Amino acid sequence: MLYLLLEQGLNGLQYGLMLFLLAAGLTLVFGIMDVINLAHGSLYMIGAFLAAAFYQHLENYLAALLLAILATALIGALLEQTLYRRLQKMSHLSQVLATFALILIANESVKIIFGAQPLMLPVPEMLYGPIELVEDELYYPRFRMLIIVVGVLVALGLYLLVNRTRIGMWMRAGASNPGMAAVMGVRIQPLFTFVFALGAGLCALAGALLGPLLAVNVGMGESILIPAFEVIVIGGIGSMRGALVGSLLVGMIDTVGRVLLTLLLKAVSDPATANSVGPTLASMAVSLLMVAVLYFRPQGLFPARG
Amino acid sequence: MPSTPTPLTQGLPSAWSAIGVAVALAIYPLLMSVAGQDFYIGLGSRVLILALAASALNLVLGYGGMISLGHAAFLGIGGYTVALLAQGGSAPAWLAMPLAVIAAAAGAALIGAVSLRTRGVYFIMITLAFAQIFYYLAVSLRGLGGDDGLPMLARVELPGLSLGDDIGFYYFVLALAGLAFMLLYRLAASRFGRALVAIRENEQRMAAIGYPVYRLKLAAFTLSGGLAGLAGALLANLSLGVTPHLLTWHQSGILIVMVILGGSGYFWGGLTGAAIYMLLEESISTHTEHWNLWLGALLLFIVLVAPEGIMSLRRKPAKAERA
Numbered sequence: 001m002l003y004l005l006l007e008q009g010l011n012g013l014q015y016g017l018m019l020f021l022l023a024a025g026l027t028l029v030f031g032i033m034d035v036i037n038l039a040h041g042s043l044y045m046i047g048a049f050l051a052a053a054f055y056q057h058l059e060n061y062l063a064a065l066l067l068a069i070l071a072t073a074l075i076g077a078l079l080e081q082t083l084y085r086r087l088q089k090m091s092h093l094s095q096v097l098a099t100f101a102l103i104l105i106a107n108e109s110v111k112i113i114f115g116a117q118p119l120m121l122p123v124p125e126m127l128y129g130p131i132e133l134v135e136d137e138l139y140y141p142r143f144r145m146l147i148i149v150v151g152v153l154v155a156l157g158l159y160l161l162v163n164r165t166r167i168g169m170w171m172r173a174g175a176s177n178p179g180m181a182a183v184m185g186v187r188i189q190p191l192f193t194f195v196f197a198l199g200a201g202l203c204a205l206a207g208a209l210l211g212p213l214l215a216v217n218v219g220m221g222e223s224i225l226i227p228a229f230e231v232i233v234i235g236g237i238g239s240m241r242g243a244l245v246g247s248l249l250v251g252m253i254d255t256v257g258r259v260l261l262t263l264l265l266k267a268v269s270d271p272a273t274a275n276s277v278g279p280t281l282a283s284m285a286v287s288l289l290m291v292a293v294l295y296f297r298p299q300g301l302f303p304a305r306g
Numbered sequence: 307m308p309s310t311p312t313p314l315t316q317g318l319p320s321a322w323s324a325i326g327v328a329v330a331l332a333i334y335p336l337l338m339s340v341a342g343q344d345f346y347i348g349l350g351s352r353v354l355i356l357a358l359a360a361s362a363l364n365l366v367l368g369y370g371g372m373i374s375l376g377h378a379a380f381l382g383i384g385g386y387t388v389a390l391l392a393q394g395g396s397a398p399a400w401l402a403m404p405l406a407v408i409a410a411a412a413g414a415a416l417i418g419a420v421s422l423r424t425r426g427v428y429f430i431m432i433t434l435a436f437a438q439i440f441y442y443l444a445v446s447l448r449g450l451g452g453d454d455g456l457p458m459l460a461r462v463e464l465p466g467l468s469l470g471d472d473i474g475f476y477y478f479v480l481a482l483a484g485l486a487f488m489l490l491y492r493l494a495a496s497r498f499g500r501a502l503v504a505i506r507e508n509e510q511r512m513a514a515i516g517y518p519v520y521r522l523k524l525a526a527f528t529l530s531g532g533l534a535g536l537a538g539a540l541l542a543n544l545s546l547g548v549t550p551h552l553l554t555w556h557q558s559g560i561l562i563v564m565v566i567l568g569g570s571g572y573f574w575g576g577l578t579g580a581a582i583y584m585l586l587e588e589s590i591s592t593h594t595e596h597w598n599l600w601l602g603a604l605l606l607f608i609v610l611v612a613p614e615g616i617m618s619l620r621r622k623p624a625k626a627e628r629a
Contacts, residue, residue, distance in 0.1 A: 036427055086610065092427060093373050097566055098609040100559045104602035112596060226438055226555070233431050273448070280446030287435040287442075294424050294432050 003138045008259045009252070014144050016251020017151025021206035022224060023231040023243040024158055025199020031175040031238020033192050035087050036095045039102035040203065040228065041221030047072040047204025048216045049110055052119035061124040065208040069201045076200025080193050088192075107218050116218070121211035147209050154205070155244055162240050171195060175238040227254070230290040236300025245301060250286050257282035318494055319573050327574070328484065335476045347472045348544070351479045353584045355540045358483045360564040361490055361576030362533035367562065368571035369499060370526045371506030372422070375558050376433030379417065379440045380531040382553035383410040384538030386444065389456035389548045399462040399469070403482070403539055410535020411528050413440075418527035422520060434555055441553040455549030462543055469543070479540055486533050487577075493529070494573060502526050503571075563605060 026040045050071050054064035083102075087095050123143045130139035162168040170191050173181035182188045207220075214220065231250050235242025262278030293300065319327075331354070338346045359381060366372040384406040391397040391405065421432045444450050451457075461469040468474040493499045505512045505519055513519045542548045551557070560583070568579025586604070591597040 030427075036430065083606075090609070092430065093367075093562075093566075093570075094609045096373065096375065096430065096559075097562065097605055100563070101602040101605035101609065104598040104605070108596050108599035108602065112599075222556075226434070229431055230435060233428065233435075237427070276446050276448065276452070280442045283442045284439050287439045290435050291420060291432060294428055295420055298424055298428060 012252040012255035016248040020247035038099040041225030042106035043203040045221035048207030051208035072204035073201035077197040080196035118215035118217035242302035357577040357580035359537035376437030378557035379437040380534035381538035384535030385542035385548040399464040406539035411532030414531020457547035
């Protein structure tokens, strides 16, 4: 029982960290550029598809991963230059519509280019199999462990970037008051392009890392978009710290809550019901958490704007 | 006469145009029946139902300026209510339809009461989150059929009119949608409608004047949810069942798309938008399976060129003069 919880805790951590990769980009774009980007999940999907496609040609996971990140960051930069720059000046409604349109276009384009069948992105050979965390009791897949390690490293890197570098200072200034930052001499347009490309690259990283665990398919962007949005609303739009805390919270509730609720339900009802209702309650709990946060603390747990 | 219509008078049709639309809609199935195009009668019903849903959204989005990305929830509540009532065989229309509306309106009142305390982006996200909760419920509850949804053996029953027949059902839809449109028209022309538009234009000022802004918005949201529920109930009858697809956020997005296509804040915006959308879908998807690609491109074009909807293009020159 303890080890089951530990294992689920690790799974929650892993899911939370992957959510963080998406939420970090989303919250920056949201906070700094003030654009509501429904198409963020599409960049994640594109990243995963590119990684899978590169892998088929190169047969090298690491090279495919890096290439996918670069290519997706490039696509992000292009999108920022051509579309998002204009959207910034428009109403939220226009942003919702335009990025909804982007989702439709991205889904359909991916279907045309890669076909409707899910692509396979295998686990790299050297990461096959589990490692033993507690002797004879707790085994954990190597690849999932790698995802956790990468996630922690990226979170650390982002923390240093945002809090210890000049670009990070500009980003924070842009998130708390973009107009003032521009007046104080921050060149805001290149900063936007950089932030957007960074967000897109992080999406691709998440897509390429999760590719071997989930199927790389057309709907994958939308299924992770909603949790990512919930994360940034819970954490406070524009706040990196909020994105991290929110991601881990959502990851844990969704993963550990799923198991705990199912177990609890099994104690009071038949297993079939418990197995179907437990996961749903966990998903709903995340939405309810967001509703509660918005109700009691509309600016999120860690508001970026003072 | 002012060069641009003020927000208060904009988009309210004349009585003649309303009568014209009503007559055209009433003879449409007869024409199709004579022409032997029975397929288009069912399509007509679908357009009318979606027009009703889009108009309901238009009330909060266009008139009230509340961007709800969760109206699929109300479609779903209405649809599932009717489907549940019909599980025992067939339900009488006079019972099933009002219950669907009441259930959806009650849902909207609850969701609205919480959501309307937030604004802007947060309102968009919280309505989306609520709709997701209903989606998860529908997918997982076995009583609601899970992924497969609930099939209906027959449409609701109305003495004197055979709703199983396409033309009969069309007139049933037309009658209910007509009633809803009359209600919406009266509302838009009333003090309530004008206050709603004024809140969209300047909420702070309306609050300062002493209008109960929150209550007015909640009333509009509840009403809109109820009408969307009616549309959902009709949709369930049309397709003889409901699936969780009705509750996806994609559906909420499509409703917004319809309102924008037709013109948000214009009385006929919902009807025009639903008609344009269905027409495009029917005509484009016969030529290519990639209809979503074209829809996306069209949407982007509209956002970048005519961000206030196709109807606003007519007003462009006047705006340029002012600037």
